[in-house]
Amino acid sequence: xxxxxxxxxxxxxxxxxxxxxxxxxxxxxxxxxxxxxxxxxxxxxxxxxxxxxxxxxxxxxxxxxxxxxxxxxxxxxxxxxxxxxxxxxxxxxxxxxxxxxxxxxxxxxxxxxxxxxxxxxxxxxxxxxxxxxxxxxxxxxxxxxxxxxxxxxxxxxxxxxxxxxxxxxxxxxxxxxxxxxxxxxxxxxxxxxxxxxxxxxxxxxxxxxxxxxxxxxxxxxxxxxxxxxxxxxxxxxxxxxxxxxxxxxxxxxxxxxxxxxxxxxxxxxxxxxxxxxxxxxxxxxxxxxx
Numbered sequence: 001x002x003x004x005x006x007x008x009x010x011x012x013x014x015x016x017x018x019x020x021x022x023x024x025x026x027x028x029x030x031x032x033x034x035x036x037x038x039x040x041x042x043x044x045x046x047x048x049x050x051x052x053x054x055x056x057x058x059x060x061x062x063x064x065x066x067x068x069x070x071x072x073x074x075x076x077x078x079x080x081x082x083x084x085x086x087x088x089x090x091x092x093x094x095x096x097x098x099x100x101x102x103x104x105x106x107x108x109x110x111x112x113x114x115x116x117x118x119x120x121x122x123x124x125x126x127x128x129x130x131x132x133x134x135x136x137x138x139x140x141x142x143x144x145x146x147x148x149x150x151x152x153x154x155x156x157x158x159x160x161x162x163x164x165x166x167x168x169x170x171x172x173x174x175x176x177x178x179x180x181x182x183x184x185x186x187x188x189x190x191x192x193x194x195x196x197x198x199x200x201x202x203x204x205x206x207x208x209x210x211x212x213x214x215x216x217x218x219x220x221x222x223x224x225x226x227x228x229x230x231x232x233x234x235x236x237x238x239x240x241x242x243x244x245x246x247x248x249x250x251x252x253x254x255x256x257x258x259x260x261x262x263x264x265x266x267x268x269x270x271x272x273x274x275x276x277x278x279x280x281x282x283x284x285x286x287x288x289x290x
Contacts, residue, residue, distance in 0.1 A: 005145055029163035033102040034147050045090035053116060054082045057130065057140065060097035063225065067123035078132030080123065081169065083116045099144065103166055116170075116262050128169065136172070139165045190215075190225065197237050197243050204264040208234045245280045246271070250286045259283070285289055 032052075034058075047066070056063050056079055063074040066089045067082065074080045084089055092098075105113040117126065130136045143161035146154050170177065170185075197206070197214050210233050212222040226234045242263050249259045260271035275283045 004204050006186060028106050029166050030104040031101070031159045031162045032104060033100065034143065034162050035100050036144070036157065037098050037100060039092050039096040039098075040094060042094050043090070043092060046216070047087060047089040050082055050084050050086045050088055052084045052102065052112075053113075054103075055101045056080050056082065057099040058096075059102070061093065061095060061100055063090075063098045064092050070123050072123050072127075074127060075129075078127055078129045079169075081116070081126040081128070081173065089222075089268065098139075101162055101165070103162070105166075111262045113181060113184060117173075117176050118178050121176050126173070128172060133168075133172065136165070136168050139168060187229065191229065194237075199240060201238075202242070202245065202264070203262060208236055211238075239274065240278055243275055246275060246283070247279075247286055250283055256283045 039061075056065075058074045058076050058078055061076055063080070065072055065074070065080075066087075068081070068087050072080065094181065126138075132138055141162055143158055143165055146158040148160060170181075174182070193215060197211060201210075208222065209219055212219045215222060217225070222234055226232065226237055230237050232240070246259050246263055249262065250256070255263075256272055256275075257268040260266075260268045263271070265271035265274065272283050275281075
């Protein structure tokens with residue numbers, strides 16, 4: 001897990017921790033390896049326990065393996081999802097070609113997500129046929145073509161396509177995903193929607209009822225979710241988020257008066273009072289030196 005950097009000035013307001021509700025507010029896929037394996041002669045890869053998730057795509061011929069003690073043959077044009085903790089071995093025939101995509105799914109503060117599938121889901125239920133999914137096949141083909149590119153732009157494109165491939169697969173298999181993964185993804189999605197809502201109202205006020213209506217829930221549900229996610233009421237979270245934006249603006253050289261106007265405060269004095277309430281310091285203390 002990455003270190004979580006906090007602004008010690010703001011310890012009394014939990015939203016002001018780095019990566020809590022920022023540009024990294026969504027779960028992230030990190031692509032660790034996306035490789036093509038050409039099998040010329042029959043081979044066996046010894047049994048091993050996976051430390052993280054991997055998706056195998058049978059591109060030419062079947063991909064044959066043992067997963068948690070069960071023999072599985074993945075037909076050409078299909079794939080299988082392997083998760084951390086699975087016991088796995090390969091025993092492929094000759095003249096086969098398959099793609100191996102190794103990744104890591106992280107929550108907004110860098111925690112690695114695991115246990116993708118509900119307990120008791122057998123390996124056969126994790127099979128999917130990408131040949132019969134036009135959108136999935138298109139992304140897969142683009143990612144394969146781009147991964148062999150020789151510059152940073154193409155490599156980044158390939159990584160983005162591979163991430164889209166994983167998200168599409170998770171969406172296709174959502175009925176078999178564990179409750180923990182589904183709850184985490186729903187939480188990350190809500191955080192992202194909250195951020196978008198805050199951005200849209202950056203220069204004006206936002207009532208709790210307006211926020212509830214925009215997010216499609218009752219006021220009581222909204223207040224409950226904010227308490228669960230952030231430990232604060234919606235209005236206090238929104239104000240605290242504005243104060244964080246104000247800090248960045250002040251450090252670029254903007255005056256308190258300009259910041260107050262940009263962020264929808266009644267006037268400079270109102271902004272300065274709220275800023276000190278949340279940070280314990282005067283706004284002028286953070287102004288960039290000229």
